Amino acid sequence: MLAVNPHADMREAVRGTFASLSFHSIDAAEFRDGELDSALGLLDADERQRAARLRPARHRARWVVAHAVQRLELASFLGRNPDAVRYERTPHGRPVLAAPAGGRQPVDFNISHSGDVLLLGITTGGRIGVDVEAWVSDDTADRSPLWETLSEREADWVAAHDDTYAAFVRLWTRKEAVVKALGTGLPDNLPALDVLMAEGSTESLLRAPDGASLKVVDLPSPPGYHAAVALTAPDVPVHVVANAPAASRFSLLP
Template identity: 40%
Template sequence: MRADVLVWQVDLDRLAAARPTAPLLAADERERAGRFATERLRTRFTAARAALRDGLGQILGVPPDALRFSAGPHGKPRLVPTPSIPAVEFNVAHSEGLAIFACSVSGPVGVDVERVWPIADLGHVAHLYFSASEQAALMASAPHARLAAFYRCWTRKEAFVKASGVGLRFPLDRFDVTFGADEPPTLTLHDAPLAAAAWRLEALPVARGYEAAIACRSTAAVISTADLVQAA
């Protein structure tokens, strides 16, 4: 793995149509898939788990079905290391049929992707989940650009809390991210201003109609993308 953080994207519907994905999964993953309410959700979950195993297997040079996973103290999935499998960090996000994966050898990593759908009361939703300064910046943006700005903010916040390992237990109003169309993503932690300097936020290139972001605890990390899992 030449990069510190490697990112790959997969069209889950295309992957599921191209080849069987269930055989790569462990018994507990197949059981989880069976609990989804619809066939489409079951198929996408199965394809996402297969794409995660396939990508990590290629990066680590091991068979995909040799990988074992566990949950951290706050439920974040992690890879179980063995003498032949190093303890790398990874994260997964998916929205509709698009999934994004990240593998890091330089510390915690989090990703998020969201399909951009209209939101009826944007200001109210921002009031529930954004900090005061983020709400002000959002409502100061041009009305025609406000929806995209909202999703840039949301994905960057979500990527950070996922990377932190505590998820939504991290109070969303206790940190700020920048999300202007022409400004680089940055992070400010209200209760630990100096600690924010250790984190890096980036927007991820993604298909039209989506927004995506990555957070990693290494400002010098080299983030690269790769076409690891063929979906056709």
């Protein structure tokens, strides 16, 4: 049924605890007749209700495809049928896999979508947060409110770049990945969440405002996008599936 099954392949290849990341195209224009209906048919009642409220149609179609891909990937990772993948929400609204009766759910996931790209992260150790953001430089836009989310040294780092917005988005994806791994929502004091890395480095360990230790990694991303992952279990190795940085294309037809 699946044209691409990167997380399951990864699970085969890697023993032990790991985090697997994959990019997927959710450009509804690329999908053939019947695929969108098929994707909608994969969603549960709650997801269908959410989808029905989304406008415009192009945005709704992307959301439906994103959630169908999420379900298919998690199903193959867990070795279940797609309709046996069940979600819950934490008190802060973070989606998680439902725990088995009387047990603990050892697998955590997180998604992010921006433009035509979905980033899905799955881990077998701790919690995972991901963020992907499209960035388009626009000299006429007033970006000044964004700088208020940065620490002083982050703001200096951004200001040293020719394309300050692209540099900002690089930092922003890290901050949001951390926030999503912690699952507590955006904190009031974003500048206190300093995510600057040593120059030339693509990963770092950082201490969150609540004292938790996290690993943050910049991911190779499709052109025009920046992406990052944060893991609450810093020792977990990160595997970006072979199709990155291009976004893979799922077949959604049974």
